[in-house]
Amino acid sequence: MYGVTDKYGFVNEGYYLAVVIPYREQFFLTQIRKRLNRGYEVLRYGTIQYDAGAGTGIVPAASFFPSATEQWFLKYDPVQGLENVPDVSVKKDIFYHEEKRKLFHVKMRVEPEFLKHIFFYPDGQPQVSFRGQTALPSSDFGTFSGWFEFIRLPKIYQSFRTFNETNLNVRTNVTIFYAEYEHKPIADESQVLQILKKRWARIITLPLYVRDDDIDRSLEDIMEVPMFDIDLIKGERLTPGGIPRFREEVI
């Protein structure tokens, strides 16, 4: 059956994606007009491309990775076929882009799953905190393990920091599933309401809790998407427990 999403949870052409930005108490709704490379969603990334002293992609025992102060990016290095990418930005982060009507919907799995990670969005900006304390990858809160899902907005890098609690120098492996959307934002409020009411949209709440100029610029100056008050999304349930990767629901 052809529904809002495919087997990966990516939005099918013609349907809609609602992206909630918590710190703004707003969301934007956009129609997926085209999905590039449909049917080829898997990107076998391989090891994380950093060497913290134990070898490339090996997270040393009982330590931060790459270090307590550095972050790792999804660099292009291990991806066969991207050797000749001329764009330096892409070399730093394979999902970085600057296109107004493009969004990357990325799901990635970092193995082994017992490693703990925090994400930075934009790079350098941690987003998750508890009672004013920003999460570290070694914290008992605010980390994710295994799977991570995100919508990549234009002109923003994303980075990560990892912590290995075990006494093992572990080899890492990253598998990525992604959708490359070309989209058209919806500007009319009554149309937004109708789409939500008809359950034609997948709602994704990005875990962005810290106001950031780069994110605001991406939404306002580059994408120029009309933002709507969160009040328009009614009936969405909070996911109890779990890691605050994002909360989602097809309404």
Place this chain on the structure above:
Amino acid sequence: MGDLINLYGEVSASGTGTLSLKSDLFTNEVTYIAIPKGFKCKIWKVDVSGAPALITALVSKDGGSSYVTLKPLTLASAGQLSEEERSRPKVVLAEIRGQTALAFGYSKTTSDTTMVAITIEICREEEDG
């Protein structure tokens, strides 16, 4: 399903001790596995072959300072002994304080080599099992 880890250790000397373990998942050789906080460790398979030996699963709840025996497996004579759980693992260690470690001890009387292959799983605390 969490991370399945294949461990291998062998010992030639007679006497008692703790196995040094290797794996394709990690690059160092270790005498115990520290289980991350919020995760469980399940023992799915223990395979003992070669010279007779008593292999024991050991657990520490104080970060490796002291161990208690959880489960013995005896290879009575030279050969092979395999114990595998296909549906539910017999030993499940839940880690809540960041102090749990799993090790495997041996006791043998000959100097012939005993080889031990173990499959464990480290999965999230909230997963069933």
